[in-house]
Amino acid sequence: MTVTTPKGFLAAGVASGLRRSGRRDLALIQNMGPKSTFAAVTTANRFAAAPVVYTRKIAASGYAEAIVLNSANANACTGPQGDADTLSTAAKVGECLGISPEHVAVCSTGIIGRPMPMKPLLSGVELAARALSPDGGSDAAEAIMTTDTRPKNVAVNLGSYAIGGIAKGSGMLAPELATMLCVLTTDAVLDPREADEALTAAVNESFNRIDSDGCMSTNDTVVLMASGASGVKPNADEFVAALTRAAHDLAEQLVNDAEGASHVITVKVEEADSESGALAVARAISRSNLFKTAVYGNDPNWGRILSAAGTVGSDVAAYDPADIELFINDVCVSRAGVLASSPDKVDMSDRCIEVRLVLHSGPHAASLLTTDLTHEYVHENSAYSS
Amino acid sequence: MTVTTPKGFLAAGVASGLRRSGRRDLALIQNMGPKSTFAAVTTANRFAAAPVVYTRKIAASGYAEAIVLNSANANACTGPQGDADTLSTAAKVGECLGISPEHVAVCSTGIIGRPMPMKPLLSGVELAARALSPDGGSDAAEAIMTTDTRPKNVAVNLGSYAIGGIAKGSGMLAPELATMLCVLTTDAVLDPREADEALTAAVNESFNRIDSDGCMSTNDTVVLMASGASGVKPNADEFVAALTRAAHDLAEQLVNDAEGASHVITVKVEEADSESGALAVARAISRSNLFKTAVYGNDPNWGRILSAAGTVGSDVAAYDPADIELFINDVCVSRAGVLASSPDKVDMSDRCIEVRLVLHSGPHAASLLTTDLTHEYVHENSAYSS
Numbered sequence: 001m002t003v004t005t006p007k008g009f010l011a012a013g014v015a016s017g018l019r020r021s022g023r024r025d026l027a028l029i030q031n032m033g034p035k036s037t038f039a040a041v042t043t044a045n046r047f048a049a050a051p052v053v054y055t056r057k058i059a060a061s062g063y064a065e066a067i068v069l070n071s072a073n074a075n076a077c078t079g080p081q082g083d084a085d086t087l088s089t090a091a092k093v094g095e096c097l098g099i100s101p102e103h104v105a106v107c108s109t110g111i112i113g114r115p116m117p118m119k120p121l122l123s124g125v126e127l128a129a130r131a132l133s134p135d136g137g138s139d140a141a142e143a144i145m146t147t148d149t150r151p152k153n154v155a156v157n158l159g160s161y162a163i164g165g166i167a168k169g170s171g172m173l174a175p176e177l178a179t180m181l182c183v184l185t186t187d188a189v190l191d192p193r194e195a196d197e198a199l200t201a202a203v204n205e206s207f208n209r210i211d212s213d214g215c216m217s218t219n220d221t222v223v224l225m226a227s228g229a230s231g232v233k234p235n236a237d238e239f240v241a242a243l244t245r246a247a248h249d250l251a252e253q254l255v256n257d258a259e260g261a262s263h264v265i266t267v268k269v270e271e272a273d274s275e276s277g278a279l280a281v282a283r284a285i286s287r288s289n290l291f292k293t294a295v296y297g298n299d300p301n302w303g304r305i306l307s308a309a310g311t312v313g314s315d316v317a318a319y320d321p322a323d324i325e326l327f328i329n330d331v332c333v334s335r336a337g338v339l340a341s342s343p344d345k346v347d348m349s350d351r352c353i354e355v356r357l358v359l360h361s362g363p364h365a366a367s368l369l370t371t372d373l374t375h376e377y378v379h380e381n382s383a384y385s386s
Numbered sequence: 387m388t389v390t391t392p393k394g395f396l397a398a399g400v401a402s403g404l405r406r407s408g409r410r411d412l413a414l415i416q417n418m419g420p421k422s423t424f425a426a427v428t429t430a431n432r433f434a435a436a437p438v439v440y441t442r443k444i445a446a447s448g449y450a451e452a453i454v455l456n457s458a459n460a461n462a463c464t465g466p467q468g469d470a471d472t473l474s475t476a477a478k479v480g481e482c483l484g485i486s487p488e489h490v491a492v493c494s495t496g497i498i499g500r501p502m503p504m505k506p507l508l509s510g511v512e513l514a515a516r517a518l519s520p521d522g523g524s525d526a527a528e529a530i531m532t533t534d535t536r537p538k539n540v541a542v543n544l545g546s547y548a549i550g551g552i553a554k555g556s557g558m559l560a561p562e563l564a565t566m567l568c569v570l571t572t573d574a575v576l577d578p579r580e581a582d583e584a585l586t587a588a589v590n591e592s593f594n595r596i597d598s599d600g601c602m603s604t605n606d607t608v609v610l611m612a613s614g615a616s617g618v619k620p621n622a623d624e625f626v627a628a629l630t631r632a633a634h635d636l637a638e639q640l641v642n643d644a645e646g647a648s649h650v651i652t653v654k655v656e657e658a659d660s661e662s663g664a665l666a667v668a669r670a671i672s673r674s675n676l677f678k679t680a681v682y683g684n685d686p687n688w689g690r691i692l693s694a695a696g697t698v699g700s701d702v703a704a705y706d707p708a709d710i711e712l713f714i715n716d717v718c719v720s721r722a723g724v725l726a727s728s729p730d731k732v733d734m735s736d737r738c739i740e741v742r743l744v745l746h747s748g749p750h751a752a753s754l755l756t757t758d759l760t761h762e763y764v765h766e767n768s769a770y771s772s
Binding site: 044045046047048074076077078079081082111112113114217218289290293294296297299302303304306307309310311312313314321322334336337338339373374375377378379381382 | 499690767
């Protein structure tokens with residue numbers, strides 16, 4: 001149930017030596033065709049890393065036969081040397097697999113601002129090329145982990161074709177993606193335009209709806225590779241729905257494994273006058289450190305939720321603050337802007353918390369997944385240099 | 387050197403019993419005139435507390451002879467009862483001082499969503515009215531403290547007239563103000579329009595330039611009371627500059643006392659194409675939890691600073707990511723988007739840290755004060771219900 005579940009894909013995950021620990025740190029995935037359709041959605045961060053800038057060009061061509069991903073070093077803020085190193089990496093993959101380097105995508109994650117150690121990386125590519133196998137998906141998922149505590153895999157079987165995927169990411173999860181790499185594969189028959197549209201739609205409803213610490217990274221990349229090996233041309237709507245399901249499953253796995261989180265929080269904003277307004281209010285709540293620390297303390301602090309919601313202007317989300325309802329774990333804690341039930345009735349002991357704010361101003365809704373702000377988050381991010 | 391330094395003001399700070407600890411919790415400040423000019427800048431939060439909504443009306447009239455401020459209870463998210471309680475409070479002040487309740491402003495800070503305990507509040511007003519004195523400013527500064535560890539006072543002497551002030555605030559510091567109350571006084575002669583313009587300008591360059599945890603509160607209020615007791619009509623520019631100096635001094639005191647901070651960080655963005663763009667970039671850096679935890683760990687993590695800056699779109703701040711310089715405590719850690727000096731050269735041991743990002747794209751600059759994100763912040767905000 002991984003990136004090699006759909007037909008036409010080989011994968012490997014090896015220890016190149018980028019990590020001194022000897023853990024797997026390099027993943028290679030090859031699309032054996034007959035088609036090599038490729039699409040990517042990448043970070044909006046203006047300090048986009050060298051492999052991101054490079055992979056955007058590959059995606060613009062619509063085709064890639066392989067993708068190589070490394071952890072431990074992000075090759076970000078590395079200037080022209082970073083660009084040259086990315087090209088060398090692609091060239092090495094091309095050489096090992098006997099394909100054009102122009103059909104090789106590259107992703108990196110790890111520490112920012114340090115030159116890529118090319119010697120272990122290039123020998124790792126050789127190792128991975130020899131290790132490619134139809135069962136290598138889960139090794140690849142392991143190789144892209146950074147502070148993740150577990151690998152993330154998914155597969156959706158649609159009978160005549162399948163979708164698979166791997167992802168990594170645990171800190172810096174935020175919309176418009178977040179030190180987050182994801183490779184989705186399918187054996188459906190897609191042309192580049194179809195792949196691009198489906199991927200954009202799926203990312204928008206999945207990875208762009210998680211927000212663990214509001215930080216968008218320099219390296220975020222989600223790609224879709226379509227081999228066409230099933231011979232099945234999918235129904236477009238069905239495919240988008242299935243791809244969204246796979247992406248959403250991986251996004252949930254990311255939030256569940258977010259750095260130092262003790263609660264996973266679903267923030268739902270309902271009956272808003274627009275979806276974008278609902279999303280802005282959900283985002284404001286998801287990013288309130290005061291709210292997130294309260295959840296860590298098992299405190300159903302509804303005042304902090306309303307206070308965070310209230311920072312979004314009426315030009316963005318029109319509603320009457322005196323006509324709202326706020327539920328925490330299905331207990332209505334506030335109605336019409338004042339206390340309803342006692343917050344003492346809210347059981348915060350479960351790992352999953354749901355906040356639901358009903359604005360009574362229209363038919364639109366949006367929801368986000370976030371996490372609490374904990375001592376472990378502070379510890380991990382003050383001690384770990386990335 | 388406080389709110390009673392300018393001529394024409396009496397103040398008191400008493401223990402009304404709102405706090406079970408017996409600490410001072412109620413402040414009263416009376417403007418003895420001859421003028422009673424009054425201006426206020428209040429929170430943009432849409433769940434503005436009852437006293438905020440009320441005090442906006444007083445400020446619209448341009449006149450107030452007294453202001454009463456309580457800590458312990460914010461009277462926020464308290465609905466029509468909250469409005470009625472605010473009116474009763476103003477009425478009680480009017481009765482005790484023999485003035486019209488329509489010339490009494492009200493501010494509250496403390497826990498959100500609980501009805502105001504009116505019995506101690508009203509008896510506290512009586513107590514405070516009897517305690518009013520020309521030396522009562524520092525008692526008033528103490529009475530408005532919540533999680534502040536020390537009172538905040540200021541005075542600026544301009545020879546022929548003076549400006550004084552008190553403030554409170556320690557968590558939830560953010561622009562557009564932040565559970566932050568501030569009373570500025572002057573014995574200069576100002577009409578309401580002059581007072582309002584000067585206050586707006588001063589707040590914009592002081593309280594709106596601090597951002598400890600990005601959270602904007604329901605109760606933030608800054609007021610200016612002008613007695614005219616000096617008989618001096620000030621030069622407008624000189625007055626705005628002096629008022630800004632007083633407000634900035636108080637803002638710095640607030641950041642220095644921010645909940646659980648171990649570093650105070652100045653974020654300067656220079657050579658930007660617009661002031662608003664510079665401010666947006668400074669804000670993005672100031673709000674990055676990854677950056678703030680790194681500073682807590684004494685890690686001059688320049689990659690996280692660029693990564694945060696890079697989240698601001700080129701429509702907001704136009705610059706070339708390959709043509710920037712980043713200084714931490716005057717060490718140039720990154721130039722042209724890559725490593726310059728080794729971050730090891732940066733001494734992070736001092737409490738004050740300066741981050742300076744030079745965009746090389748225009749003549750504009752902006753700076754913000756923020757704090758690091760620490761275990762103490764998480765502890766204080768997960769344990770303290772506000």
